[in-house]
Amino acid sequence: MSVTESRRPKDAETHIGNHKLDPSTLMMGYGFDPALSEGSLKPPIFLTSTFVFDKAADGKRFFEGITNKHGSGGKAEGLVYSRFNGPNQEILEDRLKIWEDAETSLTFSSGMTAIATLLLAFVRPGDVVIHSGPLYAATESIINKILPQFGVHYVDFPAGATREELDEVMANAKAKGRVAMIYLESPANPTNVLVDVEAVAAARAAAFGDEAELPPIAIDNTFLGPLWAKPLAQGADITVYSLTKYAGGHSDLVAGGLVGKQSLLDKVRLMRNTMGGICDPNTAWMLMRSLETLELRMTRAGENAEKVCAFLRDHPKVEKVGYLGFLEEGSRQADIYERHCTGAGSTFSLYLKGGEREAFAFLDTLKIAKLAVSLGGTETLASAPAAMTHLSVPDERRAALGISDNLVRISIGVEKAEDLIVDFENALRAV
Ligand SMILES: *Cc1c(COP(=O)(O)O)cnc(C)c1O
Numbered sequence: 001m002s003v004t005e006s007r008r009p010k011d012a013e014t015h016i017g018n019h020k021l022d023p024s025t026l027m028m029g030y031g032f033d034p035a036l037s038e039g040s041l042k043p044p045i046f047l048t049s050t051f052v053f054d055k056a057a058d059g060k061r062f063f064e065g066i067t068n069k070h071g072s073g074g075k076a077e078g079l080v081y082s083r084f085n086g087p088n089q090e091i092l093e094d095r096l097k098i099w100e101d102a103e104t105s106l107t108f109s110s111g112m113t114a115i116a117t118l119l120l121a122f123v124r125p126g127d128v129v130i131h132s133g134p135l136y137a138a139t140e141s142i143i144n145k146i147l148p149q150f151g152v153h154y155v156d157f158p159a160g161a162t163r164e165e166l167d168e169v170m171a172n173a174k175a176k177g178r179v180a181m182i183y184l185e186s187p188a189n190p191t192n193v194l195v196d197v198e199a200v201a202a203a204r205a206a207a208f209g210d211e212a213e214l215p216p217i218a219i220d221n222t223f224l225g226p227l228w229a230k231p232l233a234q235g236a237d238i239t240v241y242s243l244t245k246y247a248g249g250h251s252d253l254v255a256g257g258l259v260g261k262q263s264l265l266d267k268v269r270l271m272r273n274t275m276g277g278i279c280d281p282n283t284a285w286m287l288m289r290s291l292e293t294l295e296l297r298m299t300r301a302g303e304n305a306e307k308v309c310a311f312l313r314d315h316p317k318v319e320k321v322g323y324l325g326f327l328e329e330g331s332r333q334a335d336i337y338e339r340h341c342t343g344a345g346s347t348f349s350l351y352l353k354g355g356e357r358e359a360f361a362f363l364d365t366l367k368i369a370k371l372a373v374s375l376g377g378t379e380t381l382a383s384a385p386a387a388m389t390h391l392s393v394p395d396e397r398r399a400a401l402g403i404s405d406n407l408v409r410i411s412i413g414v415e416k417a418e419d420l421i422v423d424f425e426n427a428l429r430a431v
Contacts, residue, residue, distance in 0.1 A: 014098075023098045023226075024295040027288075031094035045285045046087045051079035066273055073266025074273050083276050088284035095291055096247075096257055099226035100239060103262040106269055107255060107279035107287070111222065111242025112138050114256030114277075118218060118240065119143070119181065121271040125151035127180035128173045132159045132195045134401055135185045136220065136242075137389065143183070153177065159186060159193040160333065166199055170207035179208070184236070185220035186229070186340075190349050190385050190409050191402055192322050194336045195219070201235025216264050222246070223375070226259075227298045228343035237261045243279075245376030249290045249297050255279050297378060297414055298346075304420060305346035305412040311421045312350060317358075317428050319406065322349030346412040347375045349402075356405040358431045359384045363408065365430035368415060368423040375411030380420055382410045 014021055014030070032043045053059040058078060063069075065076030066084050079085055089107055097105035108114040119142060123129065129143055133156040143154050155173040157165060173179050182204060186195035200217060208214050218238040219231045222245050231239055238260035241247055248255060256279075258265060272278055279287070309323040325344035327334040337344075352358045362382075363371050369380040373389050383389065390403045398404075412420065 026098050027095055027291045027294065030098065031091040043088060043091055043285065043288065045281050047281060048086075049082050051081065053078070068266075068270055073262065074269035075266070082281070083278060084273050085278075086281050086284070088281040088288070089279055092279065092284040092287050092291075093257075095288065096226075096241075097259050099294075100230045100232050100259050102232055102239075102259045104265050105257060105259040106265055106272060107243070107257045107284065108272070108277050109256070109279055109283075110254045111136075111240070111244055111256035112142075114242075114258050115139050115220070115240060116142055117271050117275060117277055118238065118258055118268055119147065119183070120275075121268040122216065123147060123150070123152045123180045124178070126177045127152050128177045129154045129181050129183055130169060130173045130179060130215070131156050131183040132161070132185055132188065133157065134159070134188050134191065135183075136189060136222075137393075139183075139185070139220065152180070159184075159188040159191070159195050161196070161199075162332070163196070163199040163203060166196075166203035167206060170203050174207060179215040182215050182217045183219075184217065184231075186231070187223050187324065187345075189223065190322075190390070190407065192324060192349060194324070194333055194340065196332075196336045197231045197234035197236050197340060216261075218258075218260075223347055224341060224343070224345050227295060228302070228345055229341050231340065232260060234340055237264055243287055245374070246298055246301075247290060247294065247376075248287060249294065249376060249378060251374060251377035251379065251381075253283050253286050255283050255287060298343075300414040301346035301376075301412050302343045304414065304417040305344065305348065307417040308410075308412055308420050308424065309348060312424060315425075315428055317353055317431050318350065319353045320351040322351065322402075324348070348410055348412075350408040350410055351404065352406045352408065352428075352431060354406050354431065356384070356387065359387075359406050359408050361430045362427045365427040366423055367426070368419055369410070369427075377411070378414045380411065380413040380415060382408055385409050 034040055037044050062076040062078045062080045065072040066080055068074050093105040093107055131143055131154055157169040184195045216237040218240055219236045221229055221231055221239040222242045238258055241257040243255040243257050306325055309321050312318050313321045327337055369382045372381045373383045385407055386403050386405050
């Protein structure tokens, strides 16, 4: 939390002696000094549009920060105006970065605001964006429809691409223009295919190693982060979040975040200072509350998913369960999983025997699980991608992605696993 020098909070403790504190411990107090807020144990919500400077010289110094006058990267020494910064957002950003041992973090009014601001901060006319596919539909729209209006083009590759395929993709992209960014999403939705981030980083080094600035690798880590995957450790520079999902975790807010290298996120901060799109103080406060239970919630949801998937896999009306815990031993995807992930998550694909009729009968009979799109909340959600989220995807592409009419997408919550199994068993009876 950056306030004027005299009001700076006590140094946040991240260690006791040599013992490094776990993120789950730090979420309760890190970055907030009660002495700055009348002893309040929890940070108040700072509902103010602007902040009072002690002296005119402070205002000048802070604005020099906001406008990057001396290379501060848009970060001011003190609080200025709520489009730039605020206490709630700064504490939230300090806590969010801890999960990945990252240098810095920025929060936004939605996942898509984070993604749009990130891309706009890096692209120039004539550039190329390399991306894994499939991507979240709105992200794909930005890269494939909006950026081309400004002369920015793309080269895509399938999420599971090998090192050899990646080398070829990098060469193709280089031939088309300056590569502004390598944008990944893993696991891909709804196929659950993992991207080999280590292979992408190695292919980038081979293709661009002689250049002064490597194109940054950004990765949408919404499905597994920040608990089960930490792609910065595999060579990514920026992780991207829809905080609406597991991080928010209660299906009651919309927000986004970027976590990663300071030098790169400074460019995004300058763009956010200009365009707006910062997370509002109330949502930031709700996210801080959510982060206190992030590990508990995600751990329980992950354990539930494991039990539910074990039940579904053997059911006679089920064709297949696309769950990261069931990767074929010795396969390339299993190898990526071993190197990149510490848990299989709680969002998976259930393929029923049959088609739309069977999928709809199943969805319409569920009692605990709610029929809604989205994921990562405390409650279990189920939907039919072919008829809902991916309805507008052309038939051939849908077939190539395995988005068939019998596919039900499920995000498991923190209910009692035994109750969920009874709910699914009952719904399968109706199929
Ligand atoms: C939901 C989602 C987004 C978009 O986030 P919003 O918060 O809805 O703007 C981006 N990527 C993935 C993987 C998502 O699931």
